[in-house]
Amino acid sequence: MTINSVSDEVKNRQLIVFPCAKYSAMLDIVLMGLNHNTAPVELRECLAFSKDEIADALEAFKRCPAVREVILFSTCNRVEILMTAENRAEAVEAAKEFLSRVKKVPKNEFEKALYIHDGDEAVRHIFRVASSLDSMVLGEPQILGQIKDAYRTATLKKTSGVILNRLLHRTFFVAKRVRSETGIGDHAVSISYAAIELGRKIFGTLEGKKTLLIGAGEMAELAVEHLIRNRAGDIFVANRTFERGLEIANRFHGKAIRFEEIENGLQYADIVISSTGAIDYIVKGKQVKGIMRRRKNRPLFFIDIAVPRNIDPEINRVANSYVYDIDDLKSVIEENIEDRKKESLRGERIVDEAVIRFRSWYESLDVVPTIVALRSKMEMIARSEIKKTLHSLNHLSEDDYQAICRMTNAMINKILHDPTIFLKSNGHHGNASIYLDITRKLFKLDDEN
Amino acid sequence: MKIVMIIILLFYLLSTAAYVAYLFVQKNYMQQAGRCMLTVGFLLHSLIIGYGFVQSGHIPVRNLHETLIMAGWAIVCVFLVFQYKYRLKILGIYAAPLSALVLFIAYQMPGEPVPDQNLFNNFWLISHIVTIFIGEASFALACGLGVLYLIQEHAIKAKNHGFFYRRLPSLELLDTTGYASIVVGFTMLTVGLITGFVYAKSVWGRFWDWDPKEVWSGITWLIYAALLHERLTVGWRGRRSAILSIIGFAVLLFTFFGVNFFLKGHHGEFTRW
Structure with missing residues (x-):
């Protein structure tokens, strides 16, 4: 009985630990999409996804080995697929295949309208889109909500992981900043x-x-x-x-x-x-x-x-009476659009800054999987040792068992504390990879997965 | 005394700078800073007026120097009250430099009080002075609001939505605030004139003397009375009301200074330097 509950707990732990361990190698962020500038409306409406279709699409991507994480969003002006993958080309190819298959449009018909960004450019693109710097009507507020919806769907379907979670949270933050710190959304444009x-x-x-x-x-x-x-x-x-x-x-x-x-x-x-x-x-x-x-x-x-x-x-x-005719209103709007354009330059600056910030987080990421792998190895050892020991200690109560588990966890935390700090610190003058390599060899982490 | 005045002037100038910055950059904290500076300056300002009162036993309006100090104080006082009531932040761009200017001119004036004056320091005199100054400051504010109204109205009518259009509040707010300040000003002026009459009666035995100051005060009162009457009956609001409050203030300035400089009368000594 006790042992069963041990292994249950262990199983739960495993679930929490292993998705992270998936990122043992550095992943690429890839974005593939088309928008009002690259594709005519006839094509955009053929490729657009409804909310339910997005959920189904994410399910389908889950089964695709080339794509690790994915978020898909579709508005009347754009369809974008944001992914992380070990191999960029494979992921893009898979996404194209998928679009063609699901939307029943031959690949060659939409391939020319596609843009493909990776790394910083992909990050910049999603930041710009969410901040409405890439919109047809500059500064229109709906796009952020649409991306938020898409992200919610992705989290429900569990297709968004460490990298995209972080990226999307940064995206929302950047979009909010652009909106509040620049006048991009000020003054009517209709x-x-x-x-x-x-x-x-x-x-x-x-x-x-x-x-x-x-x-x-x-x-x-x-x-x-x-x-x-x-x-x-x-x-x-x-x-x-x-x-x-x-x-x-x-x-x-x-x-x-x-x-x-x-x-x-x-x-x-x-x-x-x-x-x-x-x-x-x-x-x-x-x-x-x-x-x-x-x-x-x-x-x-x-x-x-x-x-x-x-x-x-x-x-x-x-x-005390005021008359505005259609031309007057139009010229008001034109002025406002000009203003928004000016403000968008400030928005671009905020985006640039955020891209650099995100990159530095992203680059530190290869440390994270090492630490995670190290911890999961420790936990595995502890788990099997507890199991062995408890076999011969049937007289222990549930409370005693819990206490032993807690003690083991505390020991793991204490043991890993210094190495973790060391690996995370930036004191290696750019040689972080050496220490990561040594750590992986010392604990034989790479054979584990 | 001089040093305190410089400090007050400094606060008013800082406040002006904050409001100018607010006009251009439109960050709310600038406007708050402007208001804080103005409030601090105002408190010091109240202190030196109180000090002058205690020291001499007279309300300190015995020469142009003191009169202007009082006028500057009244402007800030009225502005702070209106700003609190109507949240018309942008008006600081008018009130802060105006009070700084008035105080600066006061600073330039020699400060020795005229020694021998037949003033009877009674309730009527003090009420007369305080209400008249508050009334005049309200009219000064109404004039500023009138100018802002005209700027904003012109922007909307000419369909030229530039710098000021974006920064100034709605016509409605400018108009109602202007109206409110005229109502306050008019009430105070009326009370001020009545208490003045009563004081004149108690000291000189006559209510009305056909003194130029009295006559011009009467004219000022009539202008504002006409403005209020027309507003209530046929709805003189907006542009017309704005223009009249500017004209009214011009007449008021003449009553305040011009009469004393160009005409002779029994208020002459208060603006002598």
Whole structure:
């Protein structure tokens, strides 16, 4: 009974120790992927993975001997496979085979779109991708979440080991740093969001601000959604056909008003978004002057997304009313994109620094497997000696047995303490490999595996 | 005394530097540092005014030197209160250098008090002085807010989203803060004028003397009264309110200095040097 529990415990230990011992030789970090710059959308959609497919793919990679660790992530703009392998070429070949087989696309069709990075370049690439320095819309925030999801899947499937765990944690850290220390995510780069930002500069908070939506369109509705998310107040919808207006109003839990009531509605609304197909101005300068008096000059913000314009640009000259048309918003966005580009240079610097840091950790890694192997050898000896001794000591209680196990563990820790410190210290002036070699020979570690 | 003033001035200048740095680099700790320096300077500032009061037995506003020290103190005081209430960090870029400037001019003025003055140190006089100074400092702040409002409004109207657009707060916040400081200023000015009348009555036997200082104070009061009235009835807000608070402050400055320099009156000696 006691002995069985010993061997159980030993088995558990084995499980913890052996995955690490897998890294006895230095592994390469390899990244293979394609993105919006290298592959057209037709190809990207053929190779994209859904969340479930990713999990299945990781299962499949587990059975592939050329690949040690793997994380796969796929967004609408990219598919990336991040691996560690003993032999880079074999791993890449395996990954290509896999893509071709699972996605049923002949290899030669996507091979040209692929980029393959290894070592520092692979590390840099994943850092840049997560920091959104490599995104189509520079600084967009979704990518980090997508990588986090992919990593979670990989940890659940246990395909991510020491190296990728560390790499991904560094990645998240770097991405966060880039976001908080540079302005890469500052200021809107979409029309609807730029309008919302402007609204904030005028009203301070959008909470409780009433919106009048004239006509409907994708961009206008997107802006309304942003407003709702910012807890804006009532939404009125005016449409040429009242029924259609009613439909849109229902979607936003707003109120439909008749097209003729717009002037009246301007008295209550704070934000007016218009995108109708009208050829003439729907709201004219003269009208607004009168309305501003009735509103006691509370600010009124017109967002004119329509082409041709719906809102008389003269209104911008009326005190406390502001008009932005589609071109104005576009130029705001262009400025913001320029700013993000400038900020991205600072982001690249943070990435460079992180790559160097990661490399120094990675280079120290070959010490780790030696230490791990040394410890597992000690533990194996202890395990078999305990087993032998306990055979003849049946009178010991469970507590006594536990005490002996603890004592043995403590002895192993004490014995290994100094050699571990020695191997980990950087005091060998670059000759760490000599000492590692001696250690491996002295304890005959290499034959163990 | 001089050395303490230099130290206070130094704190205000450091605060100014911190706020300027904040304007450019936009790191929050800079703004906090600016506020701390200003607060420390303010405490020392309060101390020397208190010391002056205890030493002479008069509220120290007997010549231009002392009057300016008092004015600088009031500006910092009002700014700190408003900053606490409205969290309008960027306003420090106006208040800190302004108080440093006022204090610097005060430092340049000779400090000997004018010996013989018929001042009756009663409750009315002290209330009159304190409320008037707080009121004027509030108007100074309103003027700064008006300028910031105009800058920001111009950026939004002209669709030119440059340096200031990014750094200045929303129009709404600038407008409400400006309005609040005018309300405070107006209330204080009103109380200050009333206590002044009562003091005049108790000392000279008349409420109103047609003294130029009185007349111009009346004009200032009317301008701000008109601004508040129009705001409440027809909604004079935003740009118009901002411009008026700048004009109002210009008239106020004339009432403060100009009247004494160009016209004669019974407040003359307080700004003499």
